[in-house]
Amino acid sequence: xxxxxxxxxxxxxxxxxxxxxxxxxxxxxxxxxxxxxxxxxxxxxxxxxxxxxxxxxxxxxxxxxxxxxxxxxxxxxxxxxxxxxxxxxxxxxxxxxxxxxxxxxxxxxxxx
Amino acid sequence: xxxxxxxxxxxxxxxxxxxxxxxxxxxxxxxxxxxxxxxxxxxxxxxxxxxxxxxxxxxxxxxxxxxxxxxxxxxxxxxxxxxxxxxxxxxxxxxxxxxxxxxxxxxxxxxxxxxxxxxxxxxxxxxxxxxxxxxxxxxxxxxxx
Numbered sequence: 150x151x152x153x154x155x156x157x158x159x160x161x162x163x164x165x166x167x168x169x170x171x172x173x174x175x176x177x178x179x180x181x182x183x184x185x186x187x188x189x190x191x192x193x194x195x196x197x198x199x200x201x202x203x204x205x206x207x208x209x210x211x212x213x214x215x216x217x218x219x220x221x222x223x224x225x226x227x228x229x230x231x232x233x234x235x236x237x238x239x240x241x242x243x244x245x246x247x248x249x250x251x252x253x254x255x256x257x258x259x260x261x
Numbered sequence: 262x263x264x265x266x267x268x269x270x271x272x273x274x275x276x277x278x279x280x281x282x283x284x285x286x287x288x289x290x291x292x293x294x295x296x297x298x299x300x301x302x303x304x305x306x307x308x309x310x311x312x313x314x315x316x317x318x319x320x321x322x323x324x325x326x327x328x329x330x331x332x333x334x335x336x337x338x339x340x341x342x343x344x345x346x347x348x349x350x351x352x353x354x355x356x357x358x359x360x361x362x363x364x365x366x367x368x369x370x371x372x373x374x375x376x377x378x379x380x381x382x383x384x385x386x387x388x389x390x391x392x393x394x395x396x397x398x399x400x401x402x403x404x405x406x
Contacts, residue, residue, distance in 0.1 A: 170277060172273065172276050172277070172307060172311065173273040173276060173311045173314065173315075174273035174274050174276055174277065203280065203303075203304075203307075205304055205307050205308055205311065205373070205376075206308055206311075206372035206373040206376050207311065207373075209372050210372065233297075234297065234300045238304070238376065241375070241376060241379045241380070242372050242375065242376065
């Protein structure tokens with residue numbers, strides 16, 4: 150399955166909804182979208198992972214990279230993820246401590 | 262015991278196929294394994310295959326296949342990923358900082374092996390002169406019949 154992203158704006162944040170599989174084959178495509186958005190001035194990003202079918206360590210690396218890039222540009226990155234099988238990877242690697250997983254886009258935009 | 266073996270070209274585009282085959286093979290030959298455990302195994306196998314493909318790229322042996330072998334036994338499922346790269350020593354990998362350490366976010370790579378170690382019940386890395394074999398084992402629950 151291919152990776153597909155949708156970009157929208159909610160409350161001043163740029164929401165990137167990811168569909169499909171994020172692995173070594175597709176992560177560069179996601180990275181490119183996120184780099185482009187930050188480069189265009191959209192450094193306040195919400196990454197919605199609730200439609201993702203598969204994510205591996207390369208996907209986690211892409212998220213870390215985007216978070217650092219957003220913060221370097223004065224923004225931030227927030228993650229929406231309620232799928233236990235995806236959330237588990239953030240928990241195993243401890244990334245959920247640095248990057249809390251939020252239940253929906255509204256919570257992410259509100260900074261809840 | 263049932264054995265399902267797949268050879269893939271050392272290209273990331275084939276990772277998705279590996280996951281499909283592992284899913285189908287174990288789903289049909291190892292009934293009773295929970296979807297969550299099957300997901301864990303698929304992630305671990307995908308990580309091992311990603312490393313194998315990277316090893317082939319590093320050793321410029323892209324024409325040699327990566328072998329994925331699923332062995333389904335009554336009490337466990339074993340998946341071996343055999344590459345023909347240069348091999349590596351997993352014990353020499355840098356340890357990740359603690360989750361609460363701000364330096365944790367410096368690590369964009371190196372997450373695959375810790376994931377494999379957590380997701381599988383047993384993991385073994387067997388380096389050889391002509392590549393590495395990663396063995397991932399997930400235990401099967403006892404069947405009640």
